[in-house]
Amino acid sequence: MAGKRKIIFHIDVNSAYLSWEAVDRLQHGASLDIRTIPAVIGGNPEKRHGIVLAKSIPAKKYQIKTGETLYAARLKCPDLAIFPPRYDLYIRCSEAMLELLREYSPHIQRYSIDEVFLDYTHMEEHFGDPIEAAHQIKDRIHGELGFTVNIGISTNKLLAKMASDFSKPNKVHTLFPAEVPEKLWPLPVEELFMVGRATAPKLHRFGIYTIGDLARADPDLLKKRLKSHGLLIWNYANGREDSPVGDLPGIKSVGNSSTIAFDVEDRKTAHMFLLSLSEMVGMRLRNAGYLAQLVAVSLKTKDFFSYSHQRKLYTATDATNQIYGAAASLFDEMWQGEPLRAIGVRAGALVDGSLQQLSLFDPGNAWKERAMDAAVDKIRNKYGSNMIMRAVFLHSGIRPLTGGVWEEDYPMMSSIL
DNA sequence: GCTGAGCTCAATTGCTTGTC
DNA sequence: GACAAGCAATTGAGCTCAGC
Incomplete structure (x- = not known):
């Protein structure tokens, strides 16, 4: 019955097709500034791969995935033009799409930078038939934002997501429970x-x-x-899934680790890696709004022997310095001087960040640390992770932030719907 | 030379087991 | 029961190689 059944949309950006379309427009002489194309991300925001454009290369050859292949390709073909990716622009486009979608429902869940769930339940009375509304959304995104999306429609998130994966690009598909035997x-x-x-x-x-x-x-x-x-x-x-459109269930731990290109044999270098990892873990905690009550350090020797130690903290924290302090202390306790190939820092026993309890033993620096962390996060989120770093990392050859995930506001796809 | 399948490794995080 | 330590399971990325 209209207005009562649960209706979920899954909106999936056709990133690849956006690129090809941009290439197409360029090749047909359109006055298009390729540097404004947001989809030039190569699938890996951290590595920020570029894209190659050349008139004589068939479209399939644009699917170059790694920077190395890309530059190797340029060596083979000097006519190739390589443009830097614009991931910041991609984020802004994602934000713009979210703003547009909010016009259709207050219940929205960003599943990744280019995937969004929208709860259309009870919205039929405002915007009409869900299939027509989905077409309207798809066309508005194309017309107003310049890229295409696939929209899957069903009664739960799982089926909506499966539906959006049907033929691409720029399509609307339904996968209602009655259609499962035929389509799924x-x-x-x-x-x-x-x-x-x-x-x-x-x-x-x-x-x-x-x-x-x-x-x-x-x-x-x-x-x-x-x-x-x-x-x-x-x-x-069987098409059964009933999680609500909304925030993901709380995470249980946040960790980052890194395999190092050389053997770490001295405490000072190891501590720098711990600080770099702690920076990342702390930033992720703060962006996600969690405090950690536990810090764990894991080590892997050059013989691939792994071991770890962890410690409960007196007070929950998201401060980089406190996480690093605990990690360094744990490291000093457990490390016997053997050459190390991998180091990891993990924050567990997470609690809601809005419920921070100050310690009676706090020397009074906590608020200063929080303010400093917040300022650094703001700069990094706005201008990039390398725009500000601790002086200790200058000329050290060690990255000021180590770990694979940093755009926490734009979560990677998770296995949790 | 290109493509896709299959494999390995790294990274991440939940879960289980051991210890006190 | 709480805490500590380590294992297990998953995905993604990158590499290799056979087939075309």
């Missing part, structure tokens, strides 16, 4: 969300090759063989 079940089982390269071969061994095979499988057997994951994907194959 014939697909290969590895196309189901949460069936990756580890799970798919296991399912193949049970004779499960399509999503339909999985949906019809014995859930008890799946649970026995694949534990809770087996039951989860069985429910997904």
